[in-house]
Amino acid sequence: xxxxxxxxARAKGRATRAFFPSPVARGVLTSALALAxxxxxxxxxxPDPQPAPQPAAQTLDQRLEQLQRQVNExxxxxxxxxxxxxxxxxxxxxxxxTQATVTADTSGFTIRSPGGNYLLKIxxxxxxxxxxxxxxxxxxxxxxxxxxxxxxxxxxxxxxxIDFMFRPDFGLGTTAIYDAYAQxxxxxxxxxxxxxxxxxxxxxxxxxxxxxxxxxxxxxxxxGPQRDIGYQLSASLFNKRATYAVGVFNGVPDASIGTDTxxxxxxxxxxxxxxxxxxxxxxxxxxxxxxxxxxxxNTDGEALPAFKTFGQETYFxxxxxxxxxxxxxRLDPQTYYYLGGFGLLTEYALNEEGFQKSGxxxxxxxxxxxxxxxxxLTGEKKGFGSPTPRRSFDPLHGGWGAWELAARVGDWEAxxxxxxxxxxxxxxxPRHLHExxxxxxxxxxxxxKVAADYGKTDFGGGAxxxxxxxxxxxxxxxxxxxx
Amino acid sequence: MNSTAFCKRAALSLLxxxxxxxxxxxxxxxxxxxxxxxxxxINAAFAKQWKAKTxxxxxISQSHGGSSKQARSVIDGLQADVVTLGLAYDxxxxxxxxxxxxxxxxxxxxxNSTPYTSTIVFLxxxxxxxxxxxxxxxxxxxxxxxxxxxxxxxxARWAYLAAWGYALKKNNGxxxxxxEFVTRLYRNVPVLDSGARGSTTTFAQRGIGDVLLxxxxxxxLALDELGKDKxxxxxxxxxxxxxxxxxxxxxxxxxxxxxxxxKAYLEFLYTAEGQEIGARHYYRPRSPxxxxxxxxxxxxxxLFTIDEVFGGWQKAQKRHFDDxxxxxxxxxxGK
Numbered sequence: 001x002x003x004x005x006x007x008x009a010r011a012k013g014r015a016t017r018a019f020f021p022s023p024v025a026r027g028v029l030t031s032a033l034a035l036a037x038x039x040x041x042x043x044x045x046x047p048d049p050q051p052a053p054q055p056a057a058q059t060l061d062q063r064l065e066q067l068q069r070q071v072n073e074x075x076x077x078x079x080x081x082x083x084x085x086x087x088x089x090x091x092x093x094x095x096x097x098t099q100a101t102v103t104a105d106t107s108g109f110t111i112r113s114p115g116g117n118y119l120l121k122i123x124x125x126x127x128x129x130x131x132x133x134x135x136x137x138x139x140x141x142x143x144x145x146x147x148x149x150x151x152x153x154x155x156x157x158x159x160x161x162i163d164f165m166f167r168p169d170f171g172l173g174t175t176a177i178y179d180a181y182a183q184x185x186x187x188x189x190x191x192x193x194x195x196x197x198x199x200x201x202x203x204x205x206x207x208x209x210x211x212x213x214x215x216x217x218x219x220x221x222x223x224g225p226q227r228d229i230g231y232q233l234s235a236s237l238f239n240k241r242a243t244y245a246v247g248v249f250n251g252v253p254d255a256s257i258g259t260d261t262x263x264x265x266x267x268x269x270x271x272x273x274x275x276x277x278x279x280x281x282x283x284x285x286x287x288x289x290x291x292x293x294x295x296x297x298n299t300d301g302e303a304l305p306a307f308k309t310f311g312q313e314t315y316f317x318x319x320x321x322x323x324x325x326x327x328x329x330r331l332d333p334q335t336y337y338y339l340g341g342f343g344l345l346t347e348y349a350l351n352e353e354g355f356q357k358s359g360x361x362x363x364x365x366x367x368x369x370x371x372x373x374x375x376x377l378t379g380e381k382k383g384f385g386s387p388t389p390r391r392s393f394d395p396l397h398g399g400w401g402a403w404e405l406a407a408r409v410g411d412w413e414a415x416x417x418x419x420x421x422x423x424x425x426x427x428x429x430p431r432h433l434h435e436x437x438x439x440x441x442x443x444x445x446x447x448x449k450v451a452a453d454y455g456k457t458d459f460g461g462g463a464x465x466x467x468x469x470x471x472x473x474x475x476x477x478x479x480x481x482x483x
Numbered sequence: 484m485n486s487t488a489f490c491k492r493a494a495l496s497l498l499x500x501x502x503x504x505x506x507x508x509x510x511x512x513x514x515x516x517x518x519x520x521x522x523x524x525i526n527a528a529f530a531k532q533w534k535a536k537t538x539x540x541x542x543i544s545q546s547h548g549g550s551s552k553q554a555r556s557v558i559d560g561l562q563a564d565v566v567t568l569g570l571a572y573d574x575x576x577x578x579x580x581x582x583x584x585x586x587x588x589x590x591x592x593x594x595n596s597t598p599y600t601s602t603i604v605f606l607x608x609x610x611x612x613x614x615x616x617x618x619x620x621x622x623x624x625x626x627x628x629x630x631x632x633x634x635x636x637x638x639a640r641w642a643y644l645a646a647w648g649y650a651l652k653k654n655n656g657x658x659x660x661x662x663e664f665v666t667r668l669y670r671n672v673p674v675l676d677s678g679a680r681g682s683t684t685t686f687a688q689r690g691i692g693d694v695l696l697x698x699x700x701x702x703x704l705a706l707d708e709l710g711k712d713k714x715x716x717x718x719x720x721x722x723x724x725x726x727x728x729x730x731x732x733x734x735x736x737x738x739x740x741x742x743x744x745x746k747a748y749l750e751f752l753y754t755a756e757g758q759e760i761g762a763r764h765y766y767r768p769r770s771p772x773x774x775x776x777x778x779x780x781x782x783x784x785x786l787f788t789i790d791e792v793f794g795g796w797q798k799a800q801k802r803h804f805d806d807x808x809x810x811x812x813x814x815x816x817g818k
Contacts, residue, residue: 076627079691080673087676 106446108153108482117160123153123483125210127171133311134472141313141471147171149209151178153483161186165197176257178227193232193247196260199225200232200245200272201293203334203347204370210481211386213343213404214310214439215453218370219412220349222307224330225249225295227257228268240279243291246271251297253324254305254351254366268297274334287338287383294331299324299354307412310437310455311473316414316429319357319422326354326361338383341376341404355423362421370410377403386443386481393444402443409436419462426462434458449479507540508744513563515550515637515727516678517701521764522567528760529751533744541744549678550637557581557732564736564745567729569637571595572796574730588730597726598752599766602786603638603645605717606686606695606702613693617719618649621694622667629692630672631682633803633810637727638679640804642696645723647803648792652721666813675814687714698725699781700765724786 096114103110108123127148133141150170157163167179181195198206202224204217230249237244251268252258274291302324307316330351337344351366380387380402393401414431418424424431439453457471512522526543533541546553546561550569557563558581568574571589578584589596607615613626621628631639643665650664651657674691676682679701686695687705694717695702702716729749736742751757758768762777774781793799803809 076673076691079689083674083685083689083691087674087681091677 106482116157118156118158120154120156121483123155124480125149125151125153125167125483126480127209128478129215130476131311132474132476134474135469141311141473147173148477155483177260178257187235189235189237190233191235193234194230196227196229196257197232199228199230199247199249199268199270199295200234201225201270201295201330202332202349203274203291203293203336204345207384210449210479211384213345213372213374213406213441214408214437215451215475215477216310216312216455218347218372218408219368219410219433219435220332220347220370222255222305222412223349223351223366223368224254224293224332225252225258225268225270226255228252229258229260230268230270232270241275241277243274243276244272249295249297251299251302251328253299253302254353255307256303256305259303263301264298266298266300268295268328270295272332284339288335289337289384290335292331292333294329296327296329299326299328301325304355305353309433309457309471309473310435310453311457311471311475313471315433315457315459316424316431318355318424318429322355322357322423324354325356326363328353336384338381341378341380341382343374343376343382343406344372346371355421357422360421362417362423364418364421364423365415366413368410368412370408372406372408374404374406377405380443386449388446389443392446393442393448401445402441404441404443406439406441407437408439410434413461416461428462430459430461430468432459432461434460447480447482449477449481451475451477451479453477507542508741509739510541510543510564510741510745510748511546511562512543512565512567512748513546513553513557513561514567515553515569516547516631516680517638517683517698517704518567518727519545519547519680520704521700521761521766524760524764525752525757528756529748532751532756533747539744541748543748547680549631549635549639551576552635552677557583562735562739563732564739564741565729565731565749567727567749569725569727570640570796571597571726571728572800573637574728575796577732583732583734584730585733589728591731592729592749593753594769595726596728596730596749597769598729598749598757599727599761599768601699601725601727601766602722602784603642603696603719603725604699604702604722604784605719606683606697606705607693607715607717609711609713609715611715611717615694615717618646618664618668618721619653621646621671621696622664623671626671626694627673627692628668628671628694628696629674629676629682629686630669630696631678632675635677636679636682638698638701638725639675639682639696640799641698641723641725643803643810644789644793644799645719645721646696648723648787649719649721651792652787662809662813665809669810669814672814699767703765718782718784721785721787723792724788726788 098114100114101112108121111120113119129146129148131146132143148171151167153167155165161184163183163185165179165181169176169178177196179197181193181197183191183193185191200206202221204212205221205224205226228249228251230247232245232247234243234245247270249268249270250258250262251266272291272293274289276289278285278288304318304322304324306314309315328351330349332347332349334347348369349367352363353366354361354363374382376382376387378390378400380390387402389402391399393399412433416431418431419426435455435457437453437455439451441449441451443449453475455473459468459470514522522545530541530543533539550573554568554573554576557566557577566574566577574588578586578588605615607613614620615626620626630642633639633643646665646668647661650661654660674685676685679698682695683697683701683705685691687709706714706716729752731742731745731749733742736745752761753769755770755773758770758773762768762773762780765780767781768774768777789796789799801808
């Protein structure tokens, strides 16, 4: 009799397990059943000095019936709890369809409407540099800590098809708007962007300020526009194998962000095509990209360009009485190649720009190139954007972030006529620069980067320029970036 | 061929051409929870009839959920060409808050725009182990009652009012005693689903509760699907005449250019074919002929109307189901 009841209880246990997949529910029921079964022998073996008021079998049946009732009630309670949980989850899912979500993570702070048609992302881009000048390259080279970039970022989407970006900069003690544009993404083959942004010419210039391999960009970026106001059509075509961009802009001097208004009726026309022919496959050549950027326009009324070294010294000044006037063309062949942790980026810039002095206009050619190579030691993949460390920096738990070594060599040159036509003084403005830079980058995590670069720049070309000592600079950067 | 015949042929050709170019007409029927199967059959029959009559294909999409929740969706922009909801108040809400149809919408079709009726019955487990025969059995201690939430479900509101009406009748119209009765009943409700189909799931599939308060059609559908060896339908002595109404959503249909087909779709519900389909799905037909034909399908229950006992939906809604109303007072989750 006892065994029969025990087997019955075990059979009920199996049925319950099949009915209740949840371990918690099963646990509660198992405990109840165990108590029920255990209580039987305990009761049965307890010595009873008094005669039982009722026959033992009848009492046992009543007891079992009572326990069965309790188990049933417990089953119901568990089922009700599970169902309530289901309903709560359904209600939450339903609510998620109609309520905006707010998230805060490594990509910033995001507010997203149901379906994602409306999105606002708030991010920031902070760079603090410690510049140390070795030797006496120039009198103005004062060792300094500088807030290089302090840029809150507001970007997002409205009406599903329209992206926007607004990014001012409060770095270097100034206030300026760097990016302020809207982009209509209605046609996959032609996205229309309107506002202030990077015109499509230079390769490294189009790299995000936080993603450049070196703390400061190479010499070809001295010969391209930094930001300008205009219209642009662009798209990625043929399954990412080709990217094009064409645009019309106010026109700005080299390396400048302009004044946010046009200074003449002339416009700059920019275009760039970039091919990554081996995408989207993953093979040894899929990281190869090759392209050409170009622009044409007129410099009438513009400010004169200011060219800077790696240490951010302005090394070239025009003679007094020189103004920008005449045509300007820019040509920028460019390529990169990434394979595993290895990266190569090369760029050549050729400009012809019009200047005027004493009523005479001349066109001067400028040339610059750079070759930069890098290698990530910790196994992450190198690319046009920053790598994401496989393990964030946490030495106590074996995390060292991503470490990268990099080197760059570059040249910049103005044609000799710049002296012959009296546009610059060969005693103060070198017309030839040669630089090399070595650096170490440590990506502590997705947001935080520490970089240390050493750069040496040699000057030459002018009659007295051989006396100008090389600039040797160490820059240490702390960067926080989440956008 | 004379010129008149030529013109007719040309016009027909143009019409046919435009129809072919335009593709099928599309309708969205936003309905309440348990009508899925009914409208699947109605849609197929109507599409066939419409095609035969006009030569035009019609595709009808369905959306289902708790009646009030569905009305809210239409108010919020769900593009319903027609609504077929669980109670008139929900369509009144659409008229009042979104102005998508006139306030007198209920006068536009026969029987207050209610092509079929239903009532509230009990679904119990096989053998009726808790011996549930009538409303009084639902308030006994130890009886677990499954019902949807009257705040979101039309069927739940009908069920709540059916219980209230029974208690009023039993207590000679004493309102306080009716409230006590309904309070005791909802104390026995462990889970409130948002709609009738959800409650059926809770009762039938999750095995919760001793009795399900349900639409008659939904109860018989569960009986058909689960089998008589699993559940039984119990008809209470008294219940409410539930009148689920239908209407074209004028402004949406006009915008879609579907007004004509939407009207025809709802009128089809009143035809002999539409009424028979309804009866086969356990909706009580309005047509006397069809009702007679299917009389064996529907048990006799003493039914009262909402107008008789509660003075209409507007009053019932305001007193019982609006925020802060009687239901909010008597049902507090966790208590």
